[in-house]
Amino acid sequence: MDLTVLAYVIYLLISVALTVWVARTLSRNGKVFLGDVLQGDEKLADAVNHLLVVGFYLVNLGFVALYLKNADGVADARQLFEALSVKVGVVLLVLGVMHLGNVYVLNKIRRRGLMEREQTPPVPPQGWAGPGNQGPWAAPATGR
Numbered sequence: 001m002d003l004t005v006l007a008y009v010i011y012l013l014i015s016v017a018l019t020v021w022v023a024r025t026l027s028r029n030g031k032v033f034l035g036d037v038l039q040g041d042e043k044l045a046d047a048v049n050h051l052l053v054v055g056f057y058l059v060n061l062g063f064v065a066l067y068l069k070n071a072d073g074v075a076d077a078r079q080l081f082e083a084l085s086v087k088v089g090v091v092l093l094v095l096g097v098m099h100l101g102n103v104y105v106l107n108k109i110r111r112r113g114l115m116e117r118e119q120t121p122p123v124p125p126q127g128w129a130g131p132g133n134q135g136p137w138a139a140p141a142t143g144r
Contacts, residue, residue, distance in 0.1 A: 003074040007083050014084070015064040015091045019057065022095050026102070027053045037110040052102065063094055 027049055034045040067087060074080045 003076070003080050004070060007070060007074045007080050008068060010080075011068065011084055011087050012064070014088050016061065018088075018091065018095065019060045019064065022099070023053050023056050023060075026056070026099060033106060033110075037106050056098065056102075059098065060091075060095060064091060067091070 030052070031045060031049055034049050035042060038045045038048065067090065070083055070087075072079075072083075074083055
């Protein structure tokens with residue numbers, strides 16, 4: 001077997017296995033976080049979690065497939081390991097950046113939800129302005 005083909009096979013096995021492992025780990029541990037972000041709506045949290053996992057798979061496996069081609073052929077074992085280390089390292093960096101991006105966005109949503117829950121009016125309402133109300137906000141009488 002050509003060493004370039006062997007490099008492709010090993011790269012695909014490692015990259016796909018890492019992508020599946022990271023997706024499962026994020027899905028399992030992200031359910032609690034999503035439940036908090038979505039204020040306890042477990043059904044919605046499960047649906048969002050599933051959609052995030054599907055998107056994660058699509059983006060990462062698409063990147064792995066696009067990054068498969070090696071510009072230079074692999075002639076010996078040293079070049080095989082060098083090519084694999086670069087390719088797997090880039091895949092790991094992409095996985096990490098995507099994970100941090102997801103956590104950042106979800107944390108922003110969570111913080112906004114916490115602020116909305118904790119917000120109370122600074123002064124309670126003292127009255128209502130409306131038809132027949134002669135409070136300070138009432139329309140001036142026209143004398144008709």
